[in-house]
Amino acid sequence: MEDDPVPVPPDAYEKTEWAFTRLKYPSGVHASVFGQIGSWPTDYPKADRQFVQGVRRLTRIHTRSSEQVVDLDSDEVFNWPWLYAVEVGHWSLTDAECAKLREYLLRGGFFMCDDFHGSGEWNVFLESIKRVFPDRPIVEIDNQDPIFHVLYDLKDRVQVPGIQYWYTGRIWEKDGKTPHWRAIYDDEGRVIVAICFNQDNGDAWEWADHPRYPERYTSQAYRMGINYILYAMTH
């Protein structure tokens, strides 16, 4: 759901190596909060476009200024080996979509999910991801893992709050007081699903230009996002 509309940039449709690829997923029974639209477009497209500006400025990744939205109903996702989904505490993938996502990840795709909080949303997230990988465990990412060091050393991390922080002064939501950087690994020990739980990097990207949103959270969110992209492009 678009919080702060932005105009379409002039090079929005340039053909580039990488684009911010947002997963459009069904929310199904968990869609009550978001009505018929679903939760997938949360922060869309400002977070995407604002984050991409950082990717352009801080790395040599060739990227366009606008995002790419894909779903799991077509094969288009296979053209975009890096995939981002937000509010996965409300998603509800069909079995066919789970199978497509599993195939995507086993072929070499990378999936980053973000902005879900507390045990309730975790259980909703699990309900779909366990159908993607019934046998692969979800584990905490070790501090030494290359994903935290591929460009920025992110050994010391903090919980990145959403904009509810403006109103509540709390950096957590629901009962999600402890941030987790979790992952599902493939057989070769490579992260294929990066799970940002109890944190909201999407908001940090979206409100990076707002004076009320603390810079330290934005900085970490940008660095974390860039590390995840570079990791996906090197491992």
Add this chain to the structure above:
Amino acid sequence: MFEFLFKYPGAVFQKGHLVLLAPWPLWTFALGVIAAGALLLWHVRRHRGLLTGARPTVIWLLETAMVALLLFLLWHPAISIATLRPQQNVVAVMVDDSRSMAIRDGSPTRSAQAATVLDHNLLAALGEKFQVRLYRFGKDPERIQKTAQLTAAEPASRIGDSLDQVLAESSTLPLGAVVLLSDGADNSGGIDLDTISQIRRRHIPVHTIGFGREKPEKDVEISDVVLPAHALADSRLSALVTFRQYGYAGQKALLGVRDGSKLLASREVQLKGDGAPQSEPLLFSAGMPGPKTLEVTIDPLPGEENRGNNSLRRLVNVESRKPRILYIEGEPRWEFKFIRRAAEDDRSLQLASMLRTTQNKIYRQGFTDPHELEDGFPNKPEELFAFDGLVIGSVEANYFTQTQQDLIRDFADRRGGGVLFLGGRFALADGGYQHSPLAELLPVTLPASTSTFHRDFAGQELTAQGRASLICRLLEDPERNAVRWTKMPQLANYNEAGEPKPGAVELLDVVPSGRRRMPLLVTENYGHGRTVVFATSGSWRWRMWQDHTDTTHATFWQQLMRYLVSDSPTQVTGSTARTVLSDETKVTLHATVKDKAFKPVPNAVVEAHIVGPDGTSSTVELTPQPLEEGAYTAGWSADKPGSYVSEIVAGRGKDEIGRDVVIFRREDGVAENFHTSQNRELLQKLANETGGRYYTASDAGRLADEISYSEAGITTRETKDLWDMPVVFLLALLLRGSEWILRRRWGVV
């Protein structure tokens, strides 16, 4: 018939030369012919009577020819020829006594046929004129007294070596000629020019008598197997098997390759026409490291006469080394990730990569030493030459300094490494390579313009050369492989790579929608190494658009990278001229020794530690070659049949420079199973080159008379009259008769 018409055998005319015995000079003969011709011309013109048109000319020509013949006889023509003096010369009779002479060819054995030829008339006829020395030979000649001593059991036949030895043994004797009875099946692959030259210098004619059928009725024979002497573990190898068959044209045969009892690969082939050489590749995996004796076979066909020539052995040293490849990439991109994944799946390769993630940061992966190249791309030969291959991604040419560009060129040229240039938006022409010294390295001539990189999906197609290439072999069967390529997903992008240079090999083309096809994968040998262009950074779609169990992307990249490095030499490289010694014991070990900058090391201590088939070991020192810096050789004798492993170690002072493993195998009695048909070509060549004649067993009876005409030994020169040859009288009769018949027909008699 010839001898009836010309009075003497053909050998007289072949070896003698024409002389005119009359005391008058030759020009007087020519003058006489011209004068007679002129007189006859005057005569015919004056008395032509009813002769019209060309008829007087015909009559004049016939009469002039008749007068010329008579004048020629007046000048007393004769042949001057050297002949061996009776009982003063030696004739060496050499009989092939190898196992192939025991072949029956549907009649008595070849050896028995030779004995019959000798015993029934030849030895006796020769004995009337010469002293005869009888030899049998296999690998070496041996003097015998009678044909009953022939065994046809020698495991090999070496005609050249045996001739050499007989000539040396007879160097003090008046050797007038050599008679060689053989099927021509020489195991050393022929007779070398030195041996023939030596015989020619002594003017000794070698007369050959051939035995055996010139082609079998029903047989399949493997004549050669080409395999690399060394390979990386698990790499795909191609054995190029050459064979020919008789009697089975159009039928199917099963080609196989075995490591001991384990069948590595097999393939059904359709046999071509009788006698036509046929070459078929057979693909298999090299498997685990270690020396391997591989046996390539064709399963025997029903009714095959000789099954001993259906297999050949070859040695391959599957190396345990893991060649290192340095991959420099100028920007993060998906191609990088998936190339890395393919390399990581290959236990025989080490890929170290340097990726420019930002303007000032390089992300390094695959380095075991955390400090190696931490300052960036190498500036010194010993840093870059520690790698066997180099991959240059989307990196502008001017990213490299002049020193680094020189290093990259030397890497391929002097070090013998492989350099792969990938496509991309900063690569090839878009990276300015066409204006850099590195353009020389590329196997293509890049376009002069930029903007040659296109982020548009495009298909790819195998070229004819790509069909035969191991790099592009996704499936073993060539036809299925070609079909497989048509089903590959499209590339994500491509570069216009220009045109392949002369000598380059174009393996794949990119086929963009609505545009002409362009080179995609091109290889070329450069100096001691090789260079490759793969003009895309979009092959990652082969991975993302095929099932996760599909391995074609990894297979292609692993094969491409193995091609890049499998022939990159180490600092010490050993070799032998042949890995299989057929009935030979002598082997020469070679080694080249280079330092870390791959410059020759002239003062190294080089030793070969050889372990034989029975486990016994010995050490031999290799000595420097005077004319080739850094090259070392040693001769050694493999005393027992079987496989030998030789580890060559080079050092300087206390420091070891490097080591390499060379394997070879001595096989006795195997080669005799091959080329069992009569090699008439070799026997005829030997006879022709030395002034002798080739005979079949049926016309060998003439040999005793013709052998007398020789320049070797103790000779006397004879002059043989030609005027009374029957052919002269026949010619005179023909000329006069023709004129009479023509005059009768024209009514002017």
